[in-house]
Amino acid sequence: MKFEILHKDTKSSARAGRITTDHSTFETPIFMPVGTQGTVKSVHQHDLKNDINAPIILGNTYHLYLRPGTEVLSEVGGLHKFMNWDRSILTDSGGYQVFSLSENRKLTREGASFRSHIDGSKHLFTPENVVDVQRTIGADLIMAFDECTPWPCDMKYADESLNLTHHWLDRGWEHFKNSGPAYGHEQAFIPIVQGSVYKELRKKSAEKIASLGAEGNAIGGLSVGEPVEDMYGMIEIVNEILPDDRPRYLMGVGTPVNILESIERGVDMFDCVMPTRNGRNGMLFTSKGIINIRNRKWMNDFSPVDEMNHSVVDMQYSKAYLRHLVIAGELLGAQIATMHNLAFYLWLVREAFNQIRKGEFTPWKINMVKELSTRL
């Protein structure tokens, strides 16, 4: 992975950059749609590429390991070929599932033993085999195996969890360096800062992560329920330490406002299920604010979904029609809402890139935050 900074904002920590992997080149800040099981739910790869124009998407180690499994992925030559996606892929390591499926797993120094949510079968993830699975998936960007700490979480737990995450990191990093790409294209390893909402732990973790000299660095364990001020505070502390010349990836974030605030604090990469999941549930993100398309007030509103026209669906369909589809439970409703939301998110980060280059990021951001917080 190559990363170059094209422009640094003078009034904030925001930067406009460019990342290149063997599968795609794209400007940062970037938003990466989540495609857990080898699909961004309800969107064709064709639309993801041609309409939404996503240069990179996520996959998930846990889900793909359980189904279809590494044998299939290895035989076909990786996820890119399997799902017919020729741009970049980043895989999450399963660290988030350690958090979200916490009733079904047990953490040890060795790794995380867990039960499949599909059939209850027992499995063990270790920092090493999680790298192997991601190599087999063929991800361009491989995430370290970590524990995404829950919130609230006392300092003692956070400290012990951080030690475990760092121990796993050393092993995963070592294993990564001692193994090679599965299909010829380059694969980069990204370590993850943890430490919950504790400044000292975050600093310690950021220093540890910075010391590795990885090609990119991530911040995890945020937006798990803590107040947003805590999240922003942790980002500031961590980004002072993480190297400036490597992309910074804030995992799992977030709302359009979260993203702009984090860009201002020096974050370059984002992913979140919000535009896809919330879209399927009838929430639309627009430059004028948030719409719950299921609300009665849209019943007779035959204006376009979004006049800003971020996606082809925006002008083709009306709010009233989309409301009808979503309320009727029609699949096309989920599809249109998802396409709109993803296109909007991609537009938002692209616009942030443009504003940073123009040197007008902060005033633009202040205005956008106000608009984006509105409930329409």
Add this chain to the structure above:
RNA sequence: GGGGAGAUACCAAAGUGGCCAACUGGGGCAGACUGUAAAUCUGCUGUCGCACGACUUCGGAGGUUCGAAUCCUUCUCUCCCCA
């Protein structure tokens, strides 16, 4: 023409003397969702104050009873079977 069954809130459907403003499902309305066990989940859904409470409801009318959606009489309507 003869015989039988039934009418409950927006719809469907429980309830057959007090624990019923009335189970449940649907529909409707609103909310939640942040490295996806999510095309999911939660709440509200007679009226008024919307917490405690008050008031009007179970086809219409009348009656029995301390008390009726529940029992009786009658009227209206619906459905099924046989001619």
